[in-house]
Amino acid sequence: MARVATTVLRPLPQPARRRGAWNGLLIAPTLLFLLAFFVVPYANMVYMSVLYKPPDGPYLRVFTLDNYAQALGDPFYWRILANTFWYALLTTAVTLVLGYPVAYYIARAPTRRRGWLLTLLIAPLLVGVVIRSFGWMIILGRVGLINTVVRWLGGPELPLMYNVFGIIVGLVHVYLPFMALSIAGALQNIPPDLERAARSLGASPWVTFWRVTWPLSLPGVFAGTLLVYVLAVSSYVIPILLGGNNVLVMPIIIVQKLLDAFNWPLGSALSMVLFGLTALGVWGYVKLMNRMLRWTTP
Amino acid sequence: MDDTLALPAAAAARRSPRPPAGRAWLLPLVVGAIYVFLLAPIVIVVLAAFNSGEYLRFPPEGFSLRWFVKAAQHQPFVRAFVYSLRLAVLATLASTVLGTMAALFVVRYARRARDLLRLLLVAPLQFPAILTGIALLIFFYATGLGTRGMRALLVGHTLVALPYVFLTVSTVLVGFDRSLEEAARSLGAGPLVTFWRITLPLIKGGLISGALFAFITSFDQFPISLLLISVGNTTLPIQLFDYLRFSFDPAAAAVSTVSIVLSVIIVVLIERLVGLESIYWGGPR
Numbered sequence: 001m002a003r004v005a006t007t008v009l010r011p012l013p014q015p016a017r018r019r020g021a022w023n024g025l026l027i028a029p030t031l032l033f034l035l036a037f038f039v040v041p042y043a044n045m046v047y048m049s050v051l052y053k054p055p056d057g058p059y060l061r062v063f064t065l066d067n068y069a070q071a072l073g074d075p076f077y078w079r080i081l082a083n084t085f086w087y088a089l090l091t092t093a094v095t096l097v098l099g100y101p102v103a104y105y106i107a108r109a110p111t112r113r114r115g116w117l118l119t120l121l122i123a124p125l126l127v128g129v130v131i132r133s134f135g136w137m138i139i140l141g142r143v144g145l146i147n148t149v150v151r152w153l154g155g156p157e158l159p160l161m162y163n164v165f166g167i168i169v170g171l172v173h174v175y176l177p178f179m180a181l182s183i184a185g186a187l188q189n190i191p192p193d194l195e196r197a198a199r200s201l202g203a204s205p206w207v208t209f210w211r212v213t214w215p216l217s218l219p220g221v222f223a224g225t226l227l228v229y230v231l232a233v234s235s236y237v238i239p240i241l242l243g244g245n246n247v248l249v250m251p252i253i254i255v256q257k258l259l260d261a262f263n264w265p266l267g268s269a270l271s272m273v274l275f276g277l278t279a280l281g282v283w284g285y286v287k288l289m290n291r292m293l294r295w296t297t298p
Numbered sequence: 299m300d301d302t303l304a305l306p307a308a309a310a311a312r313r314s315p316r317p318p319a320g321r322a323w324l325l326p327l328v329v330g331a332i333y334v335f336l337l338a339p340i341v342i343v344v345l346a347a348f349n350s351g352e353y354l355r356f357p358p359e360g361f362s363l364r365w366f367v368k369a370a371q372h373q374p375f376v377r378a379f380v381y382s383l384r385l386a387v388l389a390t391l392a393s394t395v396l397g398t399m400a401a402l403f404v405v406r407y408a409r410r411a412r413d414l415l416r417l418l419l420v421a422p423l424q425f426p427a428i429l430t431g432i433a434l435l436i437f438f439y440a441t442g443l444g445t446r447g448m449r450a451l452l453v454g455h456t457l458v459a460l461p462y463v464f465l466t467v468s469t470v471l472v473g474f475d476r477s478l479e480e481a482a483r484s485l486g487a488g489p490l491v492t493f494w495r496i497t498l499p500l501i502k503g504g505l506i507s508g509a510l511f512a513f514i515t516s517f518d519q520f521p522i523s524l525l526l527i528s529v530g531n532t533t534l535p536i537q538l539f540d541y542l543r544f545s546f547d548p549a550a551a552a553v554s555t556v557s558i559v560l561s562v563i564i565v566v567l568i569e570r571l572v573g574l575e576s577i578y579w580g581g582p583r
Contacts, residue, residue, distance in 0.1 A: 026403035027415070030396040030460070034418055037453050038430070041437035045429075048436055058439075098332050105329040117333075119569055124336050126561045128518030130535045131554040134542055135339025138346055138551075145342065176336065234426030237520050241542065251428050259525070264436055271429055 049268035059265050067269035077253070077270065081277065084250040087164065087239075088232035091171040092179075092225050098172065099179035099224065104213075106180070107187035121177050129174060133241040136170050137161065140242075162244035170238035175231055179224040186220025187213070222289040226282060233278050250274045340558060347551035365552040375553050378537035385448060385533060386516040389455035393512045396456070397463025398505060404464075405471040423461040430457065431525035438526070446528045454522040459515045463508035470504030503571045510564045517560065 052062040071077055106117045124132065139145045140160035147157055160166060190213065198208040236251040243249075250270065257267035350362030369375050397419075404415050422430060431454060438450045445451075478500070482492045498505075523533045532540075534557065541550050 023403060023407040026399045026407070030400040030419070031415075033396060033456070034422075034460075037434065037437075037457055038422055039418075041430075041433035042425075044437050044440060045433040048440075098335075101325060101328050102332050105325055119565065120333060120337065123561070123565045124340060126514050126518070126565055127340055127558055128535050128538075128554075128561075129520055130539050130542070131343060131518075131557060132339050134538070134550060134554055135341075135343045137542070137546070138342050139339060141546075173336065173339065176332070230424075231426070234428055236428045236524075237539070241539070251426075254432065255428070255525070258432060258435065267432065268436065271432060275429065 053265040067265045071269045091232040092229045094172045095179040102180040103183035106184045166242035170242040175228040182224030183220040186217045190216045343554045347555040365548040369549045369552040378532045378534045382534040389516040390513045392456040393459035394509045401467035419464045420461045422457045428521040431522040435525045450526045455516040459512035462511035466504040466508035470501045507568045
């Protein structure tokens with residue numbers, strides 16, 4: 001009896017505090033892993049981008065800005081960069097237009113159906129991107145599903161793949177769930193009473209949407225567009241498989257420089273340029289949306 | 299699969315609870331069409347795999363399992379499949395251990411560094427995988443380690459799988475009742491026994507979900523593998539990618555179908571355990 005009493009009465013917070021020094025051991029291996037294989041490699045890539053590339057070897061430890069001069073001085077790279085950003089913008093716009101109704105429908109659905117809709121939305125994300133591109137190749141190809149139907153109807157053969165259209169279809173397919181989830185998260189936080197109040201005060205569904213729902217969902221819209229844009233800028237598989245060498249984007253060029261031309265300094269510099277310009281765009285966009293959010297929410 | 303596709307739209311159209319206007323059917327119809335778009339390429343790959351014809355043509359010429367047989371006899375596919383499985387299992391183990399420990403620390407003990415640690419732990423998910431692959435490739439060569447064998451691949455896969463484990467385990471830890479652990483401790487259980495008998499069973503759902511996400515992330519990983527594979531050791535997505543660039547027969551669809559079935563099993567398991575959407579909405583912000 002006495003033993004039980006003493007164990008129960010033992011002051012509780014103390015053991016936790018005494019173990020405090022050992023708690024750091026929980027994070028140490030992960031921290032070391034991330035430092036060694038994430039932080040250092042990225043820092044090394046920045047370093048690599050200012051090293052000299054001799055004609056006969058990967059690099060020399062000599063400081064130079066030649067790689068940046070090459071990356072920024074060649075109109076070819078600028079054209080590729082412009083294409084990359086343009087496709088990413090297009091993808092973002094289309095995913096927004098398609099993702100919003102999906103998000104709205106999910107956010108307003110009864111719980112059970114919402115679970116189903118979410119599962120079907122997220123499940124495609126767990127299928128490999130090569131397989132999904134393959135699926136689009138079967139649908140969009142010259143003897144693919146759509147062209148077979150069109151030909152059966154007597155129409156001409158449509159160029160659906162190995163061009164910009166094919167890439168945008170593939171990119172939209174991959175990034176649509178991210179957009180829809182971001183917006184649905186914001187929409188769920190809006191009390192339905194607000195919409196009902198607007199309607200009962202005589203606003204039409206259209207006015208209710210533009211004056212109440214849309215402004216309140218803007219945080220989700222901004223988060224979703226930002227996420228999709230950043231992901232789309234760096235996509236590689238889909239432009240290669242669905243663009244079929246007819247459409248070039250920056251990640252394809254960078255991988256070529258690294259793997260085929262073995263030019264690590266230039267490849268690193270090009271990565272930095274892509275990264276830097278994307279970050280610049282994101283920075284401007286965040287400034288803009290902060291101003292808009294302040295403007296729409298009192 | 300087609301029935302489930304049509305279900306949300308059709309069901310909603312039939313019994314929409316409170317029609318605000320005469321066009322209540324429009325939204326479910328649009329959403330239904332977008333879901334068809336989302337699932338179409340996956341369904342079509344599965345259909346193509348069971349096609350008995352020589353080429354991927356429409357309409358399919360009949361039902362057959364011959365392409366599965368052909369894929370199973372194609373050595374590069376089999377070897378790549380086994381290699382991908384081994385790699386995914388190892389990457390899952392590594393990322394689950396590292397991610398769980400990190401989540402325990404960040405949720406419970408981190409004070410000032412909490413936000414910074416969270417940013418760092420989720421960063422591999424937010425940095426473009428192709429750039430991470432490039433950075434790792436240069437790093438492994440510059441340090442003289444090289445990318446021979448599985449080492450570099452394993453590091454890369456563990457890196458991108460880690461955030462998923464961290465997020466799912468953090469989610470269950472946030473709602474964790476610590477008095478249960480304190481009770482065990484006060485009743486004389488040591489820290490290890492407490493962890494094994496109390497903590498682990500309670501965070502099991504988040505842990506297994508995280509491990510499943512980690513597994514499928516590694517199994518389907520493309521950009522990092524592309525940069526870090528070594529000669530003679532190819533993963534399944536890379537093998538499939540190479541195959542698709544030169545030939546276009548239904549054997550590739552059969553291989554893809556096997557991979558899709560794996561994904562479906564994992565989706566169902568995660569759904570049963572914690573719900574698939576927890577990874578997006580339940581994660582610590």
